Amino acid sequence: MTLKLVFPDDVEFTKLIQRDRNANLTVAAxxxxxxxxxxxxxxxxxxxxxxxxxxxxSMLSGKHDPRNQLQALAQCLSGTHGLHGSSSAYDQAEASYLNRVVSTGTGLPISLSLVWWEVARSIGIPLQGVSAPLQFLLRLESEEGPLFVDAFRGGLILDWEECLEWLTDLSQLPEDEVRPMMDPARPREIMTRMLNNLKVLHVKQGHWELAHQVQRRLTALLPGRFDQHRDLGLIAFKAGHYGLAVQLLEDCLRSCDGSERSVLTRHWQEAVRCLSERN
Structure with a gap:
């Protein structure tokens, strides 16, 4: 099926869908x-x-060294204003919402990093997001090579070798797989990672309408992905959007592999039954 997903009130998110390089990621979040x-x-x-x-x-008056810039950001955001990570943040949707991050001081690595990134961008510090394995980071170029900052751990600053060693230990992946993941991420990749965090949490907690809202956005960002259309169909069924679920699951059944057919068929049949009872 041709699925048209629009977000008329969300100007910046729509720019991300359209691959507009001028999209404001902070406002989209x-x-x-x-x-x-x-x-x-x-x-x-x-x-x-x-x-x-x-x-x-004001803290950087006359100072242009990248490490000094990161230290000033850490002193202000993590020190004075207490932005920090917490293990409990992984179980709280509000830890992904920027308004709640700045009001509570607690967030996930990616949401904290977005706040850091926007503060830095506002004064011309060219931070970039890094979609590293298991921990979203920030990156700033310097004469000594890229510097990485972990907003989740209070603004810890790492050079290339320190960061590579830490990520390798954290992820248990070989170094040659980790290195490409230390490159700057594009805005759509960052938004996709943020939405995936929310999706996993909402599904885990059984908040199906919230999961449906998030999955619509993921499907709009990744329109050619079978797995996103499949998940939208399954989540739409759980959220009670039976008409949409029937259409999406019917479409997925035309192209799915054998390992998924029985599950998708069962959900499609149940969605048809629920739709007929509603009508």
Missing amino acids: LEVAREAQPGLSFRPTLEWISKRALEVQ
Whole structure:
């Protein structure tokens, strides 16, 4: 089926779908948060970020060394304002919502990194996101080579070799697999990772309507992926969107491999039954 997913109120997220290089990732993340928090105003969060940018800028007067820039960001954001990671954040959807990250001080590696990134961007520090295995990081180029910062661990700064060794130990992957994952990530990749975090959490907690909202966005960002259409069909069924589930699962059954056919058939039949009872 041809599935048209639109987000008329989400200008920046729509730019990401359209691969517009001018998309504002921070605002797109707030648009995701607004779907779970209807009526959310972005202004308080953006004003908080602007104030932190001014604080960091005043700390960097006359200093242009990249390591000094990262240390100033860490002192301001993790030190003065207490932004930090917590193991409990992995069980809380609000740890992915930027407005809640700045109000509670707690977030996931990727949401904390987005706050850091926006503060830095506001004053011309060219931080880049890194979709590293098991831990999202930030990267800043320097004359000594790239420097990496872990916003989840209070702004810990690592050089290339330190970061490679740590990620290899953390992921248990060989170094030649880890190295490419230390390259800067594109905005769509960052948003996809953030949405996947939310999707896994909502499914785990049985919050099917929230999972459906997130999966719609993932499918819009990755329109050619069979697994995203399949998951949207399965989650739509769980969320009670039986008409959509029937259409999507019917379409998936035309192209799925044998290992998935029985599961998809069962859910399709159940969705048809639920739809007929509703009508």
